[in-house]
Amino acid sequence: MADKQISLPAKLINGGIAGLIGVTCVFPIDLAKTRLQNQQNGSRLYSSMSDCLIKTIRSDGYFGMYRGAAVNLTLVTPEKAIKLAANDFFRHMLSKDGQKLTLLKEMLAGCGAGTCQVIVTTPMEMLKIQLQDAGRIAAQKKLMSEVINSSSTGMTASEAQGPQSAIQISRQLLKEKGIAGLYKGLGATLLRDVPFSIVYFPLFANLNKLGQKDPDTKAPFYVSFLAGCAAGSTAAVAVNPCDVIKTRLQSLQRGAQEDTYAGISDCIRKIYRNEGPTAFLKGAYCRALVIAPLFGIAQVVYFFGIGEFLLGLLPQKHD
Template sequence: MAQATVTTTNLTPSPRAGLETPKRAPKQAQNSPLVSLIAGATAGAVEASITYPFEFIKTRSQLRSNGQSAGKSPLSVLRSTIAQDGLFAIYTGCGSLVAGTALKASVRFFTYDSIKQMLSDDRGKLSPARGILAGMAAGAVESAVAVTPTERIKTALIDDAKGARRFKGTTHAIGLLVREQGIQGIYRGLLSTTIKQSATSAVRMGSYNVLRTEYQERLGAPQAVGTFAIGAVAGTITVYATQPFDTLKTRAQGAQGEGMLVAARSILLDDGFKGFWRGSTMRLGRLVMSGGIVFTIYEQVAAQLRGLKW
């Protein structure tokens, strides 16, 4: 008697036609502390070197001249500076800012990436609120470690160059300020700088995080051009949201130095409420370029470093 052949079939239900498992956004790459430090320092140094003339003109326009508000347009400041002291005068204080920017950018990205990894979900994604929180913390740390002393020296050099010319250079300025005012003279404007830096970093890093996440989910990981555009938009948002903090910080860090309340009062007396936005045009020019440059270089250098075997 012949045996009956039984054909077994796969009883596992197959997905219905036309239905696919939703794709999850790729997990965002995480940077090690060393990668964050090196990539941040490189990005900061390059960005500061390229955009320094914008910073010089912005700072000069915010400072008083012989006790009075300068009241000059950015082009007037540029023309008068070149006419009086030559083209290279617009790089007065540049060395201090480049060194300081390299340090502060490395500290900023190290702090931001460290906090980001603690607050991110399993795909490395950071919510807008947590992105702002991480940026605020990064700004506070970089202010205390690097920004306040380097910005103080840069601002004092620019302020001194238009009048008394007591300072012969960065080293001489540091020594003279310490002798006359003590170590606190180098940290003049710490409170206003920390407020400004925390707000700036929170807006800048927070908006960049949101824009980059949206871009990556819709179009994939951004290349250099996309990163530059995202960084430029983040820079634009940052300028108008935080300019009053920057103007207040500059007044507090002039050659003589002013308390924060005195600086705020002098701005109001000189130019009224709109005076808090003095220098925003040149800062916009710098931060649009700065945002594009620093994030592009940071992402490119970090990507190269992640591919190395340490």
């Protein structure tokens, strides 16, 4: 029988390559998403994604759109690798004798993948958000310098010094709060990533099947790409309220007169009361634009089997 065993190292390589390519392509949109989600009604600097990117280029140059990309590119390889490989692993474990998985089992596999990935996702997002949002905070300080200088806004010493690097932020958090400092927002990250994976993986698998001529052949790469885009954008918009909550909770710096939050329920209550229910959809179209190509690219790389090729993996090793 054709041995349909999965090779974990190959899947990890595929996920890593996919993550690097995808993040490089969509990082500026992700930066705009973070800044749009973090701005509150009293301190709106950007009216849209394009307005945010134009202002970022004007103030910081082209590479200002890639602020925080280094930490993302460093950690996205293990993050994407864990997510894709864990889903594959759980699907393999849940399928009995190669039988077709039920929708419930597909959702369970997605749930397992989402839970595993937060080990890397939480610190990665935590550091990335500080770096991405530093430009918004700096721009707000310029516009409201008199207010900020004449009132107590709860700025820390690190905020007054200006933007920090990911290493500086990591050291400071580890020194002040230990490893828990890097895992601030873990609950909100789980709240976003587990439902995302529960929606994404079964939806992708079923859309991708539409392009398969028979169960034993792969769908064409363009079908995998389109299925990844469609499933990714659908799941991204579905969990956007959780992403807004996560972004707010993980932001260490605040602009003048912006709310601080004690936890998930406090964050939900304050956003709803001060900004209305539509605030939970902030950055939704940016997130869809980020996730669609990210997962489309990921699935194409994954299905081309670059990892298997690099490792010289067999189908035909019969000794």
